Amino acid sequence: MKVILLEDVKKLGRKNEIVEVSDGYGRNFLFPRKLAVEADGANLKKLEEKRESSKRKDQQARSEAEEQRKHLQDRQVTLAVTTGEGGRLFGSVTTAQIADGISKQFGILVDKKNIKMADAVKSLGSYPFTVKLYQGVEASMTLKVEAQ
Secondary structure, rough: OEEEEEEOOOOOOOOOEEEEEOHHHHHHHHHHOOOEOHHHHHHHHHHHHHHHHHHHHHHHHHHHHHHHHHHHHHOOEEEEEOOOHEEEEEEEEEEHHHHHHHHHHHOOOOHHHHHHOOOOEEOEEEEEEEEEEEEEEEEEEEEEEEOO
């Protein structure tokens, strides 16, 4: 019997896969626990519609990320921070501060987890960093840290 998995099932398959199982396993285990549905015409059509919808959403999100990358690529984010003697910062500049600076200066929301820096920023100056906007879409930017 062929079934469409509604959730990931160990040693069987992942969500939305069509797999072959024995009749008893399907009727007595998968169907009552709502882990799978029978792969008939109506359910196959629903699965295909889900796949098309997710593909469209993925393409739309990728195109939005490409537009954002064009807007952010090789741009500079400027942050004003309080400093001590010799241009040393009190603490360091965090990725959350950089994400906030990007949203204020360019109007694009970026998650702080998607900002990658080579090393910690503890003094004034310019530092390169990358922003991951989507899977495989990254923008290279520069952070300029100035005294307040």
